[in-house]
Amino acid sequence: MSTTESPSLYDNLEQMDIPSLLQNINEEDKKVAFAVEDQLDAIAKLIAEIIPRMKKGGRLFYIGAGTSGRLGILDASECPPTYGVPHDWVIGIIAGGDYAIRKAVENAEDNPDQAWKDINEFGFNENDTVIGIAASGTTPYVIGGVKAANNAGLLTGCITCNLNTPLSAAVKFPIQVIVGPEFVTGSTRMKAGTAQKLVLNMISTTVMIKLGRVKGNKMVDMQLSNKKLVVRGTRMIMESTGLEESGAKELLLQYGSVRAAVEAFYSKN
Known part of the structure; x- marks a missing residue:
């Protein structure tokens, strides 16, 4: 058996x-x-x-x-x-x-x-x-x-x-x-x-x-499919860039992912 x-x-x-x-x-x-x-x-x-x-x-x-x-x-x-x-x-x-x-x-x-x-x-x-x-x-x-x-x-x-x-x-x-x-x-x-x-x-x-889909310990490529994930992504960007919440959220929504937003921030600064 x-x-x-x-x-x-x-x-x-x-x-x-x-x-x-x-x-x-x-x-x-x-x-x-x-x-x-x-x-x-x-x-x-x-x-x-x-x-x-x-x-x-x-x-x-x-x-x-x-x-x-x-x-x-x-x-x-x-x-x-x-x-x-x-x-x-x-x-x-x-x-x-x-x-x-x-x-x-x-x-x-x-x-x-x-x-x-x-x-x-x-x-x-x-x-x-x-x-x-x-x-x-x-x-x-x-x-x-x-x-x-x-x-x-x-x-x-x-x-x-x-x-x-x-x-x-x-x-x-x-x-x-x-x-x-x-x-x-x-x-x-x-x-x-x-x-x-x-x-x-x-x-x-x-x-x-x-395959490079995590940076540090964060899901930097996650889909922004609900408000919770937008909040999470905003917090990640704040931690990575030092931006205030409003600026981090604006950057996230503009670029569509934490990775892209952070890369864009550092390419300009």
Whole structure:
């Protein structure tokens, strides 16, 4: 039996009071970061391969089904507003299409040929990377997708929560985060999902930093899509230039990003 399908370490959950349920869920959640820590070397190796490919025009694809697919889409969708990159730099694809983001699509994950068809809708080039996300490590949609990507000469990796799975065997750079049995047996949206989210955070954040999308510790290319972000950007410019708030905000709105505004300020001074 796979780790993710193993019986919970807790039983008679319905008989626990609310504080006990919360305490026990929290105890299990504490294990996740340590499981991710065990895979830092594997994560680093994959990232080191992604960066030079993206510098040459490659893109990063996440493919998954269910919770795993949704987490890939979540990470991909945050990259443009956070780092000001085009929407096709990081692409999340879920089995069953966009409808499956909110509602399960029956048997969508069982088709081993569909993921590669979905990737081909975006086109692909030799510098692209495909990361398969599947807690079980056995999802046909994901395995078929990475195998096809391998055959096309692309870089492949995976994030799974079981050891020595068919998915790990199919990719060049596997990441295997073993978080143990779920609090509710088999509910991989819990610890497994949290682990996948942490790894995705690491991958996209590190890649974007190394692609020059962060300066110091600030998101200097973020999109100014709401008032909060305009305030944040104004504060960044004030800190970088010494301008008062009104001047910093005017400069930000004129140039559209913190980076451009600061560069313009120093080019004139």
